[in-house]
Amino acid sequence: MPETVRMACPAGRKHVELWSGYTLFVLAVLTVVLDPAHWANIVLGLLLALLGAALIVHGHRIQAPVMEFDTEEFRYTLGHYSVSVVLEEIGSYHVLPGRTRSLGLRDNTGRPMRFPSLHNRRTARSYLPLTGMTDPGRVEMFMAAAGIPPRDRSLTQH
Incomplete structure (x- = not known):
């Protein structure tokens, strides 16, 4: 198991x-x-x-977002809203700063992954909302444990 x-x-x-x-x-x-x-x-x-x-x-x-992963998939849950993504489809991630932090996931080609809207709107979103008190360091450790690398923000290759 x-x-x-x-x-x-x-x-x-x-x-x-x-x-x-x-x-x-x-x-x-x-x-x-x-x-x-x-x-x-x-x-x-x-x-x-x-x-x-x-x-x-x-x-x-008030419900807080929960992220979890196992050997096969990454799951994000906020109340009744749930997203499941196969770990092999996730290429990288980045944490968006701001009052309410968000988690952006990228596919293996570097394009943002799109998720259904949280409030049954027709638009899709490319990030998953976290809370303002979420420590980006904890998110980095969690994603590193899942084996997902952070997105390289530099424009030049080193």
């Missing part, structure tokens, strides 16, 4: 929303418990609890 290597990208927004939601929920409980006789504290506590609950629910719904 082939061993699967997996890398989950960190989702900072998920952690922020969860921590904020739980903090607001605790603050709501404290607001009502400290002075339950005044109607303004009860209303404020109720509003804080509703806002905290909304943040907690939304935070739990």
